[in-house]
Amino acid sequence: MNYATRQRSAVQKTLEDAGRPMTPAEIWTVARSLSPGLGIATVYRALRILMDMGAVEVVEIPGAPPHYERKHPQHHHHFLCEHCQRVFEVEACTSGIDQLAPAGFTVKRHSLTLYGVCNDPACVNRPAQQAQPAVAQFAGGFR
Amino acid sequence: MNYATRQRSAVQKTLEDAGRPMTPAEIWTVARSLSPGLGIATVYRALRILMDMGAVEVVEIPGAPPHYERKHPQHHHHFLCEHCQRVFEVEACTSGIDQLAPAGFTVKRHSLTLYGVCNDPACVNRPAQQAQPAVAQFAGGFR
DNA sequence: TAGCCTCTGATAAAGCATTACCGATTTGCG
DNA sequence: CGCAAATCGGTAATGCTTTATCAGAGGCTA
Numbered sequence: 649m650n651y652a653t654r655q656r657s658a659v660q661k662t663l664e665d666a667g668r669p670m671t672p673a674e675i676w677t678v679a680r681s682l683s684p685g686l687g688i689a690t691v692y693r694a695l696r697i698l699m700d701m702g703a704v705e706v707v708e709i710p711g712a713p714p715h716y717e718r719k720h721p722q723h724h725h726h727f728l729c730e731h732c733q734r735v736f737e738v739e740a741c742t743s744g745i746d747q748l749a750p751a752g753f754t755v756k757r758h759s760l761t762l763y764g765v766c767n768d769p770a771c772v773n774r775p776a777q778q779a780q781p782a783v784a785q786f787a788g789g790f791r
Numbered sequence: 792m793n794y795a796t797r798q799r800s801a802v803q804k805t806l807e808d809a810g811r812p813m814t815p816a817e818i819w820t821v822a823r824s825l826s827p828g829l830g831i832a833t834v835y836r837a838l839r840i841l842m843d844m845g846a847v848e849v850v851e852i853p854g855a856p857p858h859y860e861r862k863h864p865q866h867h868h869h870f871l872c873e874h875c876q877r878v879f880e881v882e883a884c885t886s887g888i889d890q891l892a893p894a895g896f897t898v899k900r901h902s903l904t905l906y907g908v909c910n911d912p913a914c915v916n917r918p919a920q921q922a923q924p925a926v927a928q929f930a931g932g933f934r
Numbered sequence: 935t936a937g938c939c940t941c942t943g944a945t946a947a948a949g950c951a952t953t954a955c956c957g958a959t960t961t962g963c964g
Numbered sequence: 965c966g967c968a969a970a971t972c973g974g975t976a977a978t979g980c981t982t983t984a985t986c987a988g989a990g991g992c993t994a
Contacts, residue, residue: 649962649969649970650970650971651960651962651969651970651971652961652962653960653961653971653972654960655973656971672951672952673951685972685973686972687972687973687974687975688952688974689952689953689954689972689973689974689975690972690973692951692952693953693971693972708853709853710851710852710902710904713950713951714951725891727898730899736893736896738891738893740891741891742885742887742891744885745885745903745905746905748868748881748883748884748885748905749870749881749905749907750870750879750881752909752910752915753870753879753905753907753908753909753910754907754908754915755870755906755907756873756906756907756908757905757906757907758903758905758906759853759904759906760888760891760901760902760903760904761853761901761902761903762888762889762892762896762898762900762901763898763899763900763901763902764896764898764899764900765897765899766895766896767893767895772895772897793941794939794940794941794990794991794992795991795992796940796941796942796990796991797990798941798942798943799941815981815982816981828942828943829942830942830943830944831943831944831982832942832943832982832983832984833941833942835981835983836941836942856980856981857981
């Protein structure tokens with residue numbers, strides 16, 4: 649059986665208060681203020697136990713390390729701010745997404761992530777950065 | 792300037808023939824038949840150069856290592872078969888996806904991945920596997 | 935064809951996130 | 965309260981992908 653420790657409660661409370669998916673490192677920095685001396689290993693341990701309990705689940709964001717959020721009953725998606733790198737929840741979904749697959753393909757679920765700028769003033773008033781690779785060629789052409 | 796080597800052409804041809812995103816390791820196994828003795832380091836080198844040239848781009852799939860595909864002009868998405876783990880292209884997109892974000896959020900782009908079973912007979916005739924964690928509690932309840 | 939410069943293959947090393955380990959501490963039941 | 969079992973913090977170790985290194989082979993221009 650699991651014990652109810654201060655450390656584990658700190659991890660869970662951090663996720664509930666934030667209301668958005670966080671990385672283990674992100675959780676660690678916040679939860680440390682709730683449980684001084686908290687170790688990163690304990691954060692990982694707590695996350696695994698909370699997942700086994702069904703209280704927390706993993707969120708995989710393309711181009712970002714795994715995030716964790718409190719388990720949600722309803723279908724939802726995520727938004728990644730390209731400025732502050734924070735992930736937010738999007739409580740909406742358009743119908744027909746599962747009908748996009750080619751004929752003969754069966755869709756079980758889908759994952760949608762929006763990218764852009766969140767509503768934080770610090771993020772709104774800043775230009776984005778994204779390099780576009782130039783088109784070049786091999787020396788003697790292709791063979 | 793870049794040379795047009797047999798190895799690099801093998802990597803590029805592998806991606807073009809497959810017509811779907813592949814992992815470096817996946818590319819390696821196929822491209823080796825086009826260029827015997829091909830090293831994995833060369834695959835990574837070729838991919839970086841092809842990306843700099845604008846001929847190839849990265850595809851980030853949630854829950855999967857980075858894939859690479861030949862660069863596409865048109866907007867599209869991806870499908871991950873949960874049986875064979877292969878990624879396919881989905882040449883379609885529903886409108887309104889970018890309107891899902893909360894007020895004050897600016898959407899620049901989005902990433903959509905479908906999960907299910909592809910149309911390969913070997914995949915269609917096989918049950919899926921996905922464990923569902925049981926719900927439990929701490930010993931003394933929460934604090 | 936000569937010769938310079940790039941590329942290759944093999945492998946060691948780097949980079950990172952996650953996990954194992956262990957002595958010390960804390961929890962929960964009786 | 966008292967003890968057995970679970971958990972903690974700190975850190976070394978692991979696992980895996982990607983990169984650096986280097987001697988030798990190969991592509992390209994003149």
